[in-house]
Amino acid sequence: MNSDSGAIGNVPVLELKSLCKSFDGLQAVRxxxxxxMPGDRKAIIxxxxxxxxxxxxxxxxxxxxxxxxxxxxxxDVTGWPSHRRTALGMxxxxxxTSLFPKLTVLxxxxxxxxxxxxxxxxxxxxxxxxKEVYEKAYSLLEQAGFLDRKDLEVRNLSHxxxxxxEIVLGLASDPKILLLDEPAAGLSxxxxxxxxxxxxxxxxxxxxxxxxxxxxxxxDVASQISVLHFGEVLESGTPQQIHSSAKxxxxxxxxx
Amino acid sequence: xVSQQIKIAMVAAALVAFAYIVPHSGSFVVLLATRAMAFAIxxxxxxxLLGYTxxxxxxxxxxxxxxxxxxxxxxxxxxxxxxxxxWLVVLLGILIxxxxxxxxxxxxxxxxxxxxxxxxxxxxxCAWGLAYRWNSLTGGDNGINLNARPSFGLDLGNQxxxxxxxxxxFAVSMxxxxxxxxxxxxxxxxxxRERELRMQILGYNTWLHKYIAFxxxxxxxxxxxxxxxHTNGHVSPETVVLTTSVxxxxxxxxxxxxxxxxxxxxxxxxxxxxxxLSTLVPWWQYMLGGVYVLTILYLPMxxxxxxxxxxxxxxxxxxxxxxxxxxxxxx
Numbered sequence: 001m002n003s004d005s006g007a008i009g010n011v012p013v014l015e016l017k018s019l020c021k022s023f024d025g026l027q028a029v030r031x032x033x034x035x036x037m038p039g040d041r042k043a044i045i046x047x048x049x050x051x052x053x054x055x056x057x058x059x060x061x062x063x064x065x066x067x068x069x070x071x072x073x074x075x076d077v078t079g080w081p082s083h084r085r086t087a088l089g090m091x092x093x094x095x096x097t098s099l100f101p102k103l104t105v106l107x108x109x110x111x112x113x114x115x116x117x118x119x120x121x122x123x124x125x126x127x128x129x130x131k132e133v134y135e136k137a138y139s140l141l142e143q144a145g146f147l148d149r150k151d152l153e154v155r156n157l158s159h160x161x162x163x164x165x166e167i168v169l170g171l172a173s174d175p176k177i178l179l180l181d182e183p184a185a186g187l188s189x190x191x192x193x194x195x196x197x198x199x200x201x202x203x204x205x206x207x208x209x210x211x212x213x214x215x216x217x218x219x220d221v222a223s224q225i226s227v228l229h230f231g232e233v234l235e236s237g238t239p240q241q242i243h244s245s246a247k248x249x250x251x252x253x254x255x256x
Numbered sequence: 257x258v259s260q261q262i263k264i265a266m267v268a269a270a271l272v273a274f275a276y277i278v279p280h281s282g283s284f285v286v287l288l289a290t291r292a293m294a295f296a297i298x299x300x301x302x303x304x305l306l307g308y309t310x311x312x313x314x315x316x317x318x319x320x321x322x323x324x325x326x327x328x329x330x331x332x333x334x335x336x337x338x339x340x341x342x343w344l345v346v347l348l349g350i351l352i353x354x355x356x357x358x359x360x361x362x363x364x365x366x367x368x369x370x371x372x373x374x375x376x377x378x379x380x381x382c383a384w385g386l387a388y389r390w391n392s393l394t395g396g397d398n399g400i401n402l403n404a405r406p407s408f409g410l411d412l413g414n415q416x417x418x419x420x421x422x423x424x425x426f427a428v429s430m431x432x433x434x435x436x437x438x439x440x441x442x443x444x445x446x447x448x449r450e451r452e453l454r455m456q457i458l459g460y461n462t463w464l465h466k467y468i469a470f471x472x473x474x475x476x477x478x479x480x481x482x483x484x485x486h487t488n489g490h491v492s493p494e495t496v497v498l499t500t501s502v503x504x505x506x507x508x509x510x511x512x513x514x515x516x517x518x519x520x521x522x523x524x525x526x527x528x529x530x531x532x533l534s535t536l537v538p539w540w541q542y543m544l545g546g547v548y549v550l551t552i553l554y555l556p557m558x559x560x561x562x563x564x565x566x567x568x569x570x571x572x573x574x575x576x577x578x579x580x581x582x583x584x585x586x587x
Contacts, residue, residue, distance in 0.1 A: 060457060086459035098457075100450040111447045114440050115459035121468075123441040130440070173459060 011074045012037050013177045013207045014059070014090070019068035021051075021058045021231075028054040030231040031068070036177065036207050043210040043222035045242075047251065051231035052211045053095055056181050060092050061085050073176070087116055091175035093166040095182045095211070101155035105146055105165065108154055109137045112172035136172075144168045144198075160191040164198060177207040184214040196220045219243075227251075267517055275423055279416045287487075290419045292527040293426040294483040295504070299511075299519040300433055301476035302504045307513035308437050309469050310449030312373045314501050315360065315380025319474040321387060321496030322356050323349035323481025328400040328491040329393065342406035346482055353478020354471050356383075361470040365463060368452075380501050388493040399492025402485060412486065422483050429476060433516055436472070445469055510551050512558025521559055 014036040021029040028051045036042055044052050057063045059070055061082040070078050072088050100108050113133050114120045127133070141147045144164060154162065163183055170178050183199065184192040192214050199221050202208070212218045218225065219239045226236040227248050235245055242248055278289045298320050305311040326349055330336040337345035360379045367375055387394045394400065405412035412418045436442045447455045448462050455462050485491050494500075503526065511522025526544065533540035555561055 062453070062456075081461070082456040083459045083461045086457060092457055094454070098451055098454045100447055100454070102450060103446065107443070111443060111455070112458050114444065115455070117440075119440050120444055120460065121441055123436045123439040123472075125440075126435065126438045127440045127443050128438070169454075169458065 012071070013040075013073060014209070015069075015071040016059070017069040017071065019055070019058060019070065020066045021054055021063060022066050028231050029058060032228075032231075032233055034226065034233070036209060038176065038207055039205050040207045040224065041210070041222050042208070042224045042226065043212060043218045044226050044228055045212065045215075045218060046228035046234075050228040052228055053181055054231075055228070056092060056179055056211065059179065060090065083115075086173060086175075089174075089176035090179070091170040091173050091177070092179035093170045093181055093183060095185055097159075097162045097166055099154045099162060099165060099169065102153060104151050104153055105141065105157070106137060106150040108165065108169060109140055109172055110134070112169040113137055113140075116173045140168055140172060160187055160194070163187060163191075163195065167198070171202075175206065177209065178202075180208060180210045180212075182211050182213060184212060184217045187214075192217055271427055275420070279419060283415055286415045286419050288527060288531055290415070290422050290487050291484075292523055293422050294480055294487050295507075295527065296520045296523040297426055297429045297480035297483070298477055299504045299507045299523045300429060300516050301473040301480070303508045303513060303516060303519040304433060304437070304445075304469060304473045304476070306505065306508055307515065307519070308442065308449060309445040309466060311466065311470070312505065313364075313376040313470075313473070314373050314498070314505065315364075315376035315378075315383070316473065316477050316504050317496050317498065317500035318360065318380045318383035319353035319357055319477030320481040320484065320500060320504075321383055321491075323353050323478035324485040324491045324495050325387065325394060325400070325481075326352050326478075327482045327485035328402055331402050331485075332400050338404060338406045340408045342408060342412075346479065349478040349482035350475045351478070353481065354475035357471045357474020357477070358467075361467050361474075365467045365470060377498070377501075380496075380498060384493055384496045384498065387496045395492075397493060399490055399494070402489050402491070405486050405489075418486070422487065425479065425483060429479065430516055430520070433476070437516070441465070441468070506548055508558075510548065510558055512560025515558075515560045518558050518560035525559075 012035045014034075016032050016034040019029060019032045020027070032055060034042075044055070046052055054063065058065050061077070061080055061084075065078055068078075069076055072085060072090060075088065077085050077088065100111065103111070110127065110133060113136050114127075117133070119130060119133075138147065138150075141150055144167075146161075146165065146168065149157065149161070154165065157165065163185070167178075167180065167183060170180075180199075184195050187195060193216075196217050199208070199217070208221070210218065210222055222239065224236065225239055225242045227234045227242060229251050234251070235242065235248055237245070274289075278286055298316060301319075302313060302316050305313045305316075327337060327345055330345060331338055360376070364372055364375045364379065388396060390396075405418060407413060410417055410421070412421060437445070444455065444460055444465050447458075447460070448465060452462050481495075484495065488495075507522035507526050508519045509522070510525060511520065512518030529544055529547070530540070533543055537543070551558060555565070557564070
């Protein structure tokens with residue numbers, strides 16, 4: 001997939017075209033249009049209930065879109081199930097930590113790596129005999145600084161560690177675009193600085209779409225910010241533009 | 257990883273000891289052990305779904321029953337499967353169990369949790385209804401008698417020979433399922449049990465994985481049914497009744513869901529208790545019920561959960577002693 005990076009350079013990794021999602025009467029996402037190019041770092045901010053997580057769920061195929069299109073690497077994936085979107089090169093993390101709590105750190109990462117391999121259907125060979133899968137797991141864990149805790153059950157990790165592991169699982173499929181749903185949720189200010197450093201270290205070619213409430217993380221990581229309010233994109237711009245926008249001040253930053 | 261090898265060695269040693277001791281323990285024990293082993297294959301297949309995939313199936317008796325009826329009908333009506341063709345019946349039994357699971361799975365796998373349980377229960381009852389009502393094929397309420405066991409060089413009419421055959425099937429099934437649950441596919445089932453949504457986001461088609469697991473469990477159920485038919489010498493709607501499914505499920509819970517050895521131990525204990533208690537007291541069923549209730553209340557991980565529970569207790573005792581020491585130190 002890396003071979004034709006020149007061609008990919010012109011095609012948005014992710015494009016939302018007038019995306020809408022309503023639950024019975026409630027319009028959770030209204031007419032959202034967004035374009036993400038390779039290596040882009042974009043953030044979506046907005047008050048609670050603005051429809052940010054719903055937007056992610058529609059992008060990743062957990063909820064079907066009511067209308068509009070999700071285009072991934074130039075392909076219309078609007079009706080596709082989640083696992084096929086992942087196979088194209090999209091990964092996400094969850095606002096509420098969604099790891100495998102009773103499995104070890106290593107097992108969590110192994111499952112994440114196997115997700116896009118054909119060998120996930122092999123049932124006549126031990127998983128432990130797949131050397132290259134283990135090597136990849138070790139290198140991922142080493143980069144994230146988890147190697148010493150690989151045999152711990154995930155439920156015994158601290159909240160901050162679990163938030164980081166969420167991202168490691170997202171990276172295991174070598175995605176071209178990573179959707180991060182509040183990576184710093186519930187972190188102390190020290191932990192959230194650590195998280196920011198962790199995010200800044202990620203491969204610059206990886207596109208990131210970030211939902212976050214912690215403005216320090218957003219302003220450090222993102223170069224473009226969109227503000228979502230009642231499911232609509234209210235304003236988009238650079239962190240400076242958003243920071244000084246009167247409208248945004250009123251609905252979001254001002255209410256702090 | 258060494259501890260895993262020790263566990264394997266312990267199970268292997270227990271199986272060898274079992275195969276050595278049982279034939280020397282009288283014909284009643286041999287027959288009981290044979291029945292228990294045939295049923296243990298069914299219990300392990302239930303564990304594949306309940307313990308490893310997190311699917312509580314209440315209809316596994318259907319696949320068990322279809323394997324048993326296939327064996328009985330072929331033997332009684334066509335004299336098929338009483339010589340070398342017994343192996344063909346084994347193969348057909350596995351295939352028909354898997355095929356029925358492939359059909360039922362289309363309905364059941366769509367649902368999750370309690371709905372899955374209800375749908376499998378309903379489908380299982382359909383199988384029972386067919387066995388009960390389709391008189392011309394199944395003999396209705398009377399069932400079908402098998403007059404002789406297969407004989408092909410080995411005379412399976414001999415209890416001990418038959419015991420060894422069923423033992424071999426049981427041991428091979430256990431090894432196959434052990435490899436399965438440790439394979440990439442088996443690990444994916446555990447991931448689905450723990451958090452299905454995350455598995456989808458990681459790129460797994462979880463429906464397909466559950467469907468395949470359901471079919472495999474059906475195949476093992478069919479195999480158990482073939483062996484059961486020859487062990488019992490009689491197949492009737494009793495074989496397919498809801499109680500059979502529930503028994504298998506309770507054995508797994510009693511032994512410890514998520515461990516194949518647990519499913520086996522659960523089966524052994526229930527078969528043992530049922531046979532021995534029923535000769536001792538007329539109200540043995542209450543005792544069995546009491547065992548189940550106590551297990552679920554105090555050992556949610558089943559009997560196989562005892563070692564880790566003990567370890568936890570020792571660890572927490574050590575900790576509380578440590579904190580006591582700390583508390584007294586400052587003064």
